[in-house]
Amino acid sequence: MSRPTSLVAFALGWALLPLTALAQAPLPIGTAAHGTLLDGEAAYAFEAPTAGFLTVVLRAEAGEDLTLMVADPYDQILPDGRSDFDIDGNLGAEQLVVALPESGRYLILVESFGEASASFVIGGSFLTAGVAAGVEDPDSRPTGAIELAVGATHEDSLHPEEGDRADWYRITIGRSGVLTVLTRAEGEGDLQLERYAKGSFREPEDTSDRDMDGVLGNESLTMSVTAGDMVYIKVVPSLGNVWHVSYRLSSGLVEG
Numbered sequence: 001m002s003r004p005t006s007l008v009a010f011a012l013g014w015a016l017l018p019l020t021a022l023a024q025a026p027l028p029i030g031t032a033a034h035g036t037l038l039d040g041e042a043a044y045a046f047e048a049p050t051a052g053f054l055t056v057v058l059r060a061e062a063g064e065d066l067t068l069m070v071a072d073p074y075d076q077i078l079p080d081g082r083s084d085f086d087i088d089g090n091l092g093a094e095q096l097v098v099a100l101p102e103s104g105r106y107l108i109l110v111e112s113f114g115e116a117s118a119s120f121v122i123g124g125s126f127l128t129a130g131v132a133a134g135v136e137d138p139d140s141r142p143t144g145a146i147e148l149a150v151g152a153t154h155e156d157s158l159h160p161e162e163g164d165r166a167d168w169y170r171i172t173i174g175r176s177g178v179l180t181v182l183t184r185a186e187g188e189g190d191l192q193l194e195r196y197a198k199g200s201f202r203e204p205e206d207t208s209d210r211d212m213d214g215v216l217g218n219e220s221l222t223m224s225v226t227a228g229d230m231v232y233i234k235v236v237p238s239l240g241n242v243w244h245v246s247y248r249l250s251s252g253l254v255e256g
Contacts, residue, residue: 027056027108032123034061040115044108046124048100051133056108056124058083060092064118067111068094073104074141075201079165092120099132134163142201142232145170150179153250158189158235160242166234169249173229177255178222181233185217189245190238193219198230209238217247225253 024045025035035042046054058068070081078098087093100106112118138144145168148154158164173179183191190211194204208219216238225231235249 024107028123030123030125032057032121035110035120035122037110037112037116037118037120040112040117042110042120044110044122046106046108046126048103048106048126050103050128051099051101051130052126052128053097053132054100054106054124054126055097056095057122058092058094058110059121060090061119061121063090063092064116064120065091065113066094066118066120067113068096069109069111070096070098071107071109071202072101072141073106074143075107076141076166077202078106092118099134101132101134137164137166139168140164140166142168142170142196142234144168145232147172148233148249148251150174150251150253153248155246155248156235157244157246158191158237159244160237161244166236167249169233169235171231171233171251173225173227173231173253175253175255176226177224177253179225179231179251179253180220180222181231181249181251182220183217183235183247183249185215185245185247187243187245188216189243189247190216190241191219191245191247192236192238193221194234194236195221195223196232196234198232201232204234216241217245 024043027044027046060066068083070078072078081098083094083096139146148169148171150171156167183193185191193208195206196204206221208221212218
C-alpha cells in the first residue's frame with residue numbers, strides 16, 4: 001500500500017532524525033539475514049568503496065506492510081531510493097537498485113505502516129561502476145547549499161537528464177516574522193519547492209507543487225521564523241520532469 005511522503009513523516013517521528021541517531025547494523029552483502037523492527041523501524045549501513053549500484057531485497061516474513069529506502073551520506077533519500085511497490089501484491093515485498101554517486105556511508109531504512117512490529121529477510125549486492133557517479137554538483141547536497149540573503153534573488157537551473165537534480169539554499173534569519181520563498185520559472189519545466197529543518201534533510205517540513213498562475217515552475221512557501229533561524233530550501237524537479245528548466249529563487253520577510 002503506497003503512502004504519501006508527508007503522512008509517513010508525521011506518523012513516524014524517527015523519519016526526521018539524522019542518520020547518526022539511528023542504530024545501524026551492516027547491510028548483509030551477498031547473503032540474506034533475518035531482521036526485526038523496533039518501534040516500526042530498522043536501519044542498516046553500507047560503506048560504499050566507490051561509486052556503483054546497490055541492490056537491496058526485502059521480504060516480510062508474515063506479510064506485514066513494509067517500505068524500503070536508501071539515503072545518502074547527507075541524509076537525503078536517493079533518486080529512485082524509495083520502494084513501497086508491494087511486488088506481486090505482497091505488502092512486505094520490496095526491492096531497489098540504486099545508483100550510489102560516490103564512496104561513503106549510506107543508510108538503508110526499513111519501516112512499517114503505523115509502527116507495527118514485523119520480522120523480515122533483507123540482503124544486498126554491490127556493483128562497482130564509474131557510470132553511477134554522474135556529474136559533480138556541490139549544491140545538490142545540503143552541505144553545499146548556496147547562501148541566500150533575505151530579499152535577494154538568485155538565478156539557476158535544473159537539468160535532470162544531465163544529473164543536475166537538486167539545488168539547495170540556506171537563508172539565515174536576522175529578524176523574526178513571516179518569510180516567503182518563491183520560484184518563478186521560464187519554459188515548461190515543472191518544479192517542486194521544499195523546506196527543511198537544519199540537520200534533518202530526509203523529509204521536508206513543507207512542500208509546494210501548486211503550479212501557481214498555471215506555470216509549472218511557479219511555487220511558493222510561507223513560514224513563521226525567529227531571529228537566528230537557518231532555513232534550508234531545496235528546489236527539485238516535480239515528479240516525472242526530466243527537462244531542463246531555468247528559474248529565479250527569491251524571498252521576502254514581513255517582520256512581526
